[in-house]
Amino acid sequence: MCGIVGYIGHQSAATLLLDGLQTLEYRGYDSAGIALAPGDGAFRVTRASGKLINLRNKMDAQDPATLGIGHTRWATHGRPTEENAHPHRSADGKIVAVHNGIFENFLELRKELQAQGEIFSSETDTEAFPVMVSHLMKAGLSFRDAFQQALGRMEGIYAIACLHADDPDRLLAARSGPPLVIGLGEGETFLASDVVPLLRHTRRVIFLEDGDIAEITRAGAQISRLDGSRVERLEQHIPYDPVAAEKGGFKHFMQKEIFEQPQAISNTLLNRLPIEPGETIPLELPFSDEELKALQRIHIVACGTSWHAGLVGKFLIEQLARTAVEVDYASEYRYREPVIPEGTLIIGITQSGETADTLAAMKEAALRGARTLAICNVMGSTATRTAEASILTHAGPEIGVASTKAFTTQLAVLTLLALRIGEAKGTVNPAQKEELLQGLRELPAHLEHLNALEPQIMRWAQKYRDASDFLYLGRGPLYPIALEGALKLKEISYIHAEGYPAGEMKHGPIALIDKNLPVVALMPKDAHREKTLSNLQEAAARDGRILGLVTQGDHGLDGIAEDVLELPDVHPWLAPILYVLPLQLLSYHIAVLRGCDVDQPRNLAKSVTVE
Ligand code: AGP
Numbered sequence: 001m002c003g004i005v006g007y008i009g010h011q012s013a014a015t016l017l018l019d020g021l022q023t024l025e026y027r028g029y030d031s032a033g034i035a036l037a038p039g040d041g042a043f044r045v046t047r048a049s050g051k052l053i054n055l056r057n058k059m060d061a062q063d064p065a066t067l068g069i070g071h072t073r074w075a076t077h078g079r080p081t082e083e084n085a086h087p088h089r090s091a092d093g094k095i096v097a098v099h100n101g102i103f104e105n106f107l108e109l110r111k112e113l114q115a116q117g118e119i120f121s122s123e124t125d126t127e128a129f130p131v132m133v134s135h136l137m138k139a140g141l142s143f144r145d146a147f148q149q150a151l152g153r154m155e156g157i158y159a160i161a162c163l164h165a166d167d168p169d170r171l172l173a174a175r176s177g178p179p180l181v182i183g184l185g186e187g188e189t190f191l192a193s194d195v196v197p198l199l200r201h202t203r204r205v206i207f208l209e210d211g212d213i214a215e216i217t218r219a220g221a222q223i224s225r226l227d228g229s230r231v232e233r234l235e236q237h238i239p240y241d242p243v244a245a246e247k248g249g250f251k252h253f254m255q256k257e258i259f260e261q262p263q264a265i266s267n268t269l270l271n272r273l274p275i276e277p278g279e280t281i282p283l284e285l286p287f288s289d290e291e292l293k294a295l296q297r298i299h300i301v302a303c304g305t306s307w308h309a310g311l312v313g314k315f316l317i318e319q320l321a322r323t324a325v326e327v328d329y330a331s332e333y334r335y336r337e338p339v340i341p342e343g344t345l346i347i348g349i350t351q352s353g354e355t356a357d358t359l360a361a362m363k364e365a366a367l368r369g370a371r372t373l374a375i376c377n378v379m380g381s382t383a384t385r386t387a388e389a390s391i392l393t394h395a396g397p398e399i400g401v402a403s404t405k406a407f408t409t410q411l412a413v414l415t416l417l418a419l420r421i422g423e424a425k426g427t428v429n430p431a432q433k434e435e436l437l438q439g440l441r442e443l444p445a446h447l448e449h450l451n452a453l454e455p456q457i458m459r460w461a462q463k464y465r466d467a468s469d470f471l472y473l474g475r476g477p478l479y480p481i482a483l484e485g486a487l488k489l490k491e492i493s494y495i496h497a498e499g500y501p502a503g504e505m506k507h508g509p510i511a512l513i514d515k516n517l518p519v520v521a522l523m524p525k526d527a528h529r530e531k532t533l534s535n536l537q538e539a540a541a542r543d544g545r546i547l548g549l550v551t552q553g554d555h556g557l558d559g560i561a562e563d564v565l566e567l568p569d570v571h572p573w574l575a576p577i578l579y580v581l582p583l584q585l586l587s588y589h590i591a592v593l594r595g596c597d598v599d600q601p602r603n604l605a606k607s608v609t610v611e
Contacts, residue, residue, distance in 0.1 A: 002086075002100035002609075003027045003072040004180065005197055006161045008171050008218055009188025013037075013068035014061050020190075020197035021052055021070050023245060026253065026399040027193065028605030029072030030080035035087040035096040036065035039168030043096050047085035067168055069161045069191075071098035074605050078123030088127040090134030091119040095143075097133070097162040099126040100178040100193060102610055104156035129160065147172045148213060151226060157356075157609070161191055171216040174226075175208045178609045179354055179382060182206040182214060182221045184235065189216050194378070195238050196245045196397055203238040207380040236380060245397045252598045254400030254492070258584050259451050262444040264405040265577070267394040268412045269440055277434055281420045286389045287371075292424035296343030298323055299370065301330040301361035303608065305403040305487060306349040309375075309410035311480035312576045313349070316418035319573065322427040330357035331611065333364070340368040347373045349414075351398060351406035352607035353381025360611075362387060375413050377406050391417065400599045401606050402492050404584045407484065408447075411577045415440060439571040443578070446568045450581045453565065457582055460547060460563055461589030464518050470497040471509060471544075472583070474522035475532050481522055481576045485583035492601050493591040502528075502535040515543040520586075521561070522579050525551040526572035536560055549579055 003024030007013045017034050032055045033047030044063065048054035052072070071086035078084040087096040103109070106125035109132060114120065118131050132153060136146035143164040151160075157177025164170070173180055173191055183190035183198035183205050190198050191214075195205060206221060208214055212231065215222045224230050250256035272283055285292075298317060300310035307329055314325040328338075330348070334357060340346075346365035350358045353376040362383070366372050374387035377395050384390040393409035419436060422428035464470075470489055474482035483499035490497050500509050502521070513519065519539050523532045533556050536546055540560045548561035551569050558564075567578055591598045 002074050003029065003193045004098050004100055004159055004161055004191065005070045005193075006068070006171050006173065006191030006216065007188070008067045008169075008216055009185065010066055010218070011188065012062055013065050014059060014063035017068050017070035018052070018056055018061055019200070020192060021072055023197040024072055024193060025052060025600060026401060026606050027072065028074050028401060028600065030075055031082065031085035032070070032072045033085040033087050033098075034059065034068055034070040035163060036063055036068040037163050037165060037168050038065040039067070041165050042093060043089070043163070043165050045087055045089065045096060047082050047087070049080055049082050049085060067163065067171065069096065069098050069163060069171065076102055076610060084122050084124050086126060088122060088124060088130050090130040091121070092134060094165045095130040095133045095162065097126065097130045097160055099129060100159040100609065101157035103128055103154050103158065105154070109153060129154065130162065133162065143167055143170070144172065144215065147174075148226065148228060151213070159193060169217055172213065173208070173216060174213045176210050177356070180208045180214075181380070182208065182216060184220055187218050189218060189220055191216060195240070196399070199238065199240060199245055205236055205238055206233045207236065207385070209233065209385070240397060245399060251592070252400065252588070254402050254404060254588055254598050257398055257400050257404045258581065258588065260396065261405050261408050261581060262447040262451070264395045264409050265412050265447060266444045267396070268409040270394070272416055273437055273440065278430065280423060281416055283391065283416050283420045285391070285420065289424040292421050294343055295323055295345050295421065296341060298325045298345050298347060299333070299338065299340070299365060300325060300327045300347045300349060301333045301358055301365070302349040303330050303355050303357055305407050305484060306351060306358070306410060308480040308484040308487070309407055309414060310347075310349050311483070312411055312477050313347070313414035313418070315477045316414055316573060317421060320418040320422035320428050321425055323421060323425070328361070330355065330361035334361040338365065338368070340365055340370050342369065344370040345373060346370040347375060348383055348387065349375045349410055350383050351377045351403055353378040353383035354607045354609050356609050356611055359383060359386065375410055377409070401601055401604050402488055402587070402598070408577050408580060412440065412443070415574065436571055436573065439574045442570070443574060446570060446578055447581060449568060450578065453582060454585055456565060457585040458589050460586055461593055464547070465590050465593045467516065467518050468496065469512065470495060470518050470520060471512065472497065472499040472520045472522070473502040473505060473532070473535065474499070475502045475528035476526065477573055477576050478522040478524065478579060481580050481583065482520075484580055485520055485587070488584055488587035489590065491604060492587055492598050493594055493596055494602070495590065502532045505535050506538065510538065510542065513539050513542040513544040515545065517544055518547055519544040520547045520583065521549065521557075523548055523550050523554075523557065524567070524572060524575045524579065525554055525569065526575065529556070533557075549582060
């Protein structure tokens with residue numbers, strides 16, 4: 001969603017802010033803007049609707065000002081026009097602000113301020129903030145105090161950065177909800193919505209906590225709370241290599257991230273697999289065996305792709321740990337007054353760690369007494385800081401809006417977690433555990449092998465690119481992969497697609513099947529194979545065009561499927577990690593052929609920080 005960048009230092013803020021916004025593009029946006037403070041009592045504000053190039057073309061990228069803030073906006077209140085783009089200003093032009101989040105009481109504040117003679121010029125909720133700061137300063141408050149008091153008047157969620165035209169040595173920022181990270185340099189300080197724009201400049205960062213106000217200067221940052229009390233926040237070191245956030249020769253981030261999966265899974269598993277047979281899985285969980293044994297049920301909450309990971313997780317945990325698991329869309333769970341008996345663990349699965357609904361659902365469960373665990377890719381994100389325990393997936397930065405490596409690494413973590421809980425509960429038999437661990441060890445090599453199948457998938461993409469609908473079918477742990485395959489195709493190629501459990505097909509979707517409908521069938525050699533095969537025979541009998549993904553050497557779909565892809569023979573419970581990769585590639589290549597903006601699909605945002 002919206003992205004914020006800020007800079008105060010000795011270099012051209014315009015250059016750095018434009019580059020910073022570019023690296024935040026992946027979050028999703030539909031307009032952008034920058035305010036530069038040259039220190040002469042006025043701002044140079046440039047805004048543009050549409051892509052960042054429009055903003056770049058309108059401003060001097062070498063502007064000598066060394067202080068500024070920038071923003072990419074994903075419209076919530078008000079259309080994505082230039083007038084509604086951030087930064088927003090007070091009527092006297094002295095205060096500018098950029099904001100991520102929503103001020104829920106903005107209409108009320110707007111009326112109150114208008115009644116006192118203040119003037120507004122946009123439709124946005126954000127404008128209430130600079131106008132309020134300016135109003136409070138007219139009453140005699142300093143910039144710093146007015147900023148703090150204005151925050152006290154705002155209801156809702158925000159990450160905000162604000163400048164005063166007569167104060168060229170200070171950038172004020174605050175967060176309550178959406179993230180903000182400060183990057184520390186030599187004689188320069190950076191601000192951003194996440195670490196990606198900071199990586200090129202520094203790895204020394206401070207994550208702001210909810211309720212923090214930061215006074216940022218060239219020398220660093222002083223943090224206080226909303227009541228003005230000072231607070232120290234730990235400086236952290238970000239381990240990512242700056243090139244982790246570059247395309248590295250690939251055409252798109254999504255393609256690069258698909259190809260990174262063998263390495264990403266290796267990183268996820270690093271130091272988490274026992275060395276000797278019989279050893280306990282060394283997963284960094286702060287729960288003792290006694291506590292794990294006491295778990296009566298598990299609720300998983302997540303959104304989108306992470307929710308699909310949750311469905312595979314349910315399968316794995318119920319099989320291996322014999323513990324009942326419920327999986328909910330976070331946006332539903334948080335409002336349905338969930339029943340949370342004693343002994344419940346809530347697991348929030350989230351790549352970004354900032355998805356508003358997932359965070360709220362976890363909070364709701366914690367308030368009702370559940371223990372909380374986050375499975376997350378972003379170190380220092382809200383999910384990892386608010387949950388009692390967290391397991392990082394270590395996929396590295398995922399920039400493409402369509403989640404790929406974050407998903408497969410979530411599945412690897414869920415496999416380890418299911419085994420770990422099963423160990424504590426004594427429900428996993430040692431041979432089964434060793435078989436799965438061995439399967440996990442071999443996964444990176446299998447994934448490498450799949451990447452080599454790209455030419456075949458490209459031929460499929462060429463052949464099926466013009467279909468207007470797709471159906472994806474799978475059973476057991478492959479059913480969530482059918483859902484994920486359909487979601488991937490929808491979000492980046494805009495082709496309508498649905499995922500179904502293969503057994504459910506004849507209860508409705510079969511009516512859709514005709515000679516124009518590609519049916520992507522996931523049919524590994526597992527306990528469900530025969531059932532899936534008969535479902536596919538039914539589809540073929542109705543002229544459906546079947547694209548089958550099967551275990552190497554399985555000829556069951558000969559004469560039934562139009563196209564077949566053979567995949568390595570792995571443990572059936574690890575098949576989800578493998579079978580999703582060709583589906584990611586298929587969506588990717590269809591989207592490229594259709595000329596879609598793969599990394600930034602229309603209307604989508606990478607991390608959805610509003611409800
Ligand atoms: C995935 O391709 C999507 N873009 C989206 O569904 C995503 O998985 C969802 O918004 C959840 O995000 P999170 O994992 O960061 O919480």
